[in-house]
Amino acid sequence: MGTQYQFLYVMFLMILVLNHENHCIFALTEHPCSHHSTANHEVFYDVDIEPAHIVKKRSIDQPLHIHLHYDASIDLLPADHITIIKETVVQAVSFWSNTLKVRATGAPIKLKRKCSSRNVRYKDQMSYCVDGCSHQTVCGEIQIPDEHLEGCYWWNDRDGRYNKDADGNNGVANTDFILYVAAIKSDRCKESTVAYAGHCQQERALDRPVAGYFSICPHSISTHQQDRLQLLSTMKHEILHALGFTASLFAFYRDEQGNPLTPRKSLSNKPEFDQQLKMYKWSDKVVKTIERSDWKLPMGIITKRVHMVVTPRVKAEVRKHFNCPTLEGAELEDQGIDGTAITHWEKRVFENEAMTGTYTQSSVISRITLAVMEDTGWFKANYSQAGNYEWGKDLGCDFVEKSCFQWIEEKQKRKEDIYPYCKEVKKGELWTDCTNNRHSVALCNLVEYKKPLPLKYQYFYQIKDVANSDVGRYGGSVSLADYCPYLQEFSWTNKDKILRGSSCLVPSNGIDPDSNYFGEEYGNQSRCFNHGGRWYLHHCGGVNSPQHSGSGCYQYFCSEKIGLNILVDGIAYRCYKAGQKITASFVTKSYLHQGTVVCPACSDICDESKTKCPAEFDPPFVDHAILTVPCSSNLYNYNIYYLLVCLIIALSTSFYNRSFH
Structure with missing residues (x-):
């Protein structure tokens, strides 16, 4: 075959490959929560609504009513983005209203005003501003309307009197919680951050949060269906932080009778303040430090200290879910910046539970999260609202109490599947798998890092098609999961734009x-x-x-x-x-x-x-029909056209060479 014809033959094969190539690439989804535990000076305590002895007598039997107030920053967005935010917020709020019940709030909520300084005095367990009140009060970064505020409680240093200014405000009636919603481009809006939230005021009787904020990062708003589903999940997650799932509120949790689980100081009626944590310190009736003295890693056995929520309902739910009767409680995250560690469930143990510290795939609000909301002493949960949470279900104490290195090692020794972990590296041809519940196409998130991971996060002695000297640079893509590799949903993207997700149900x-x-x-x-x-x-x-x-x-x-x-x-x-x-x-x-x-x-x-399956047997022989290969598509015509152009060029070159040499 002449050189020009060899060239054409190669071009023909390349055209077939290029035109059949899918130009989308995949992206493993990870969006960390940007919640930070609310600092002491950012929270207003002792919002006076009703006396404690009256509130305690009420049953927790009223649906949670959340009042929405939209900040002016929302109106600066494009019209379609405003619609997305308001529709999604209403969906998220409706979910929690149908899921949680509270003691009825029998009077309008009037929020406290900010003090001009941090100097306060206490009288009858109420705080008074030493230097008077500020002209502006915020919840997070959102200004609270004056009509939502009560008069100023202040102490006069000249005559030593405790005063309260009169106010003509009505407050917010027929509600249990005020949620301020904004779209502010703040320093907390990192590239992968969707939104953040927190509480800002707590009522006096039982310390329950009665006001909080939710701010969505403007850059994260998208009209794509996949992004809207994630936004809804994020809103549910962040609103729950504001309602009570946060380390800065652990010290205020109460028992069923409304009594504090953490001792209080007589003067302020507040728990002991921890200067290192910069928050009120909880008792071991709420969060307890547990030592795992047999934590096995490639470098040997170490003692690992973990923080666990040990409240009664949480303990019962995690023991049932993981099928581990000795489990002390639900493990909290031990990595991440302020607001991630201790304030979320441990990612390695809980993976796609909605209250872990980063969104990686279809999140589920489990019975465990509803249990912790009940154990605040403020709510009753409708457990029928919990999702079908399958991660780690019935895998036993070894899964939940030991390292993923030990789990993988012992499974491999017994020649068993290492589920829910995996060991396939994404190299060359993309080969997908299925999640265990078959709800999604998935990939093993075992990836290569530029540098070796810390020894405590190296889980393999050997990996197929990887040089032994490089094995230490491979780990799971989710750092909060301790780099343990597992099957994960992903998104198909094109030029960083999400085209679609991999969930089969959507x-x-x-x-x-x-x-x-x-x-x-x-x-x-x-x-x-x-x-x-x-x-x-x-x-x-x-x-x-x-x-x-x-x-x-x-x-x-x-x-x-x-x-x-x-x-x-x-x-x-x-x-x-x-x-x-x-x-x-x-x-x-x-x-x-x-x-x-x-x-x-x-x-x-x-x-x-609940369909009863028939007995299995070998399939009968099937003579498949012979199907005709299509030959008239536009794609084929384009290829032929392109080939003809190449042929003309090649023949012209051959003619030129013969004519002038």
Whole structure:
């Protein structure tokens, strides 16, 4: 073959590859929470609404009423962004109103005014400003309207009298909590931060927060469906910080009768203040420090100190969830800056629970989080609102009380699956997997770092296709999970723009027909199924594979007569037994698609619908119809056109060379 024809042949193969290439890349999602435990000087205590002896007598049986007040910064946003924020805030507030009950608030809430200085005096356990009140009072960074404020409590240093200025304000009636909503571009709006929140005022009788703020970072607002779902999850998370799930409120938690779980000082009726933590210090009835003396790491056995919420309902829920009867409580995060450590559940233990310190995949508000809200002494929870939380479920004490290094090591010794962890490195061809519940296509988040990780975060002696000298640079992509690698949802992106997520349950994650190489379908009746190998795209004698394979989202249905059926490009294929490889093929305008899908056990899928599965047996031989490879697509015509141009150029060059040499 002449040189120019060899060149054309290579060009032909390259054209086939380039035109079949999916130009999207994936991004493992991680959005850290930017909540910080509210500093003592940022909180106003002793909001006087009703006497404690009256409040304590009330049952916790009234739905939580949250009053929304929108800051002027919201109105500076584009109209569609304003709509997104207000609709999503209402959704989040509605969720918590339907989930939490409180003692009825029998009078309007009038918030306290800010003192001109930090100097205060106490009388009858009420605080009075030594230098009078400021002209402006804020909640976080949001100015509180004057009509929401009571008169100033102040001490006159000349005559030693304690005074309260009269006010004509009505306060906010028929509510239990005031939420100030803003969209402020502050220093806390880091690149990956979506929003932040906190409480700012607590009532006098039982210390319950009665006012807080929620600020969304303007750069994070997006009209994309995937981003809106994440925004809703973030709002629920941040509002819960303001309602009570934060380290700065642990010392104020109470028992069912309304009695403090942490001792109080007689003069101020406040707990002991911890100067190092810069917050009121809780007792070990709320958070306890536990020592794990047998924490195994590659470098040996160490003692690991962990903080755990040990309140009664939380302890009962975590023991039940993890199937660990000796578990002391729920472990709190030990990494991150102020507001991440201690104020969230430990990411390694709780992964996609909504109150961990970073959003990585579809978050779930679990019974454990609802239990801690009950254990504040301020709320009763509607547990039917809890999501289906599966991370770590029934994995036992070894999972929740030992390092992921020891878990992986012992599982590998027994030649068992290391779930929920993984050890596949993302190199070369993108090979996806399924999450354990099959709700999403997933990737192992084991990645390479520029430098070796600290020894306590190195979990492997060997990794396939990685030089032993480089193994120390590999770990999970989520630092808050102690770099433990696990299967994680991800997003398909193009030039940093999110195109779609990988959750099978979200219809908007559906794929454009021209790129739907595996015959997938997304929606509530879809689940993730693994592929049995590479898929192939045939076109006029040429063949190519997509740049990723491994798993896909497919609709299914269950029947007591024929068991599990998986739909590929709308065609139903019956699963006769677990491990069976379904051979699927279909034709689109551009390709003949061929590949395999692996059947799970029927019960793994159909138990959810309580469908009784038939007995397994070998599938019968099926004589598949011969499908025709399409040859008239625009893509093909474009390739031929491009080839002809190359051919003309090559022939012209050959003619020129022959004519002038």
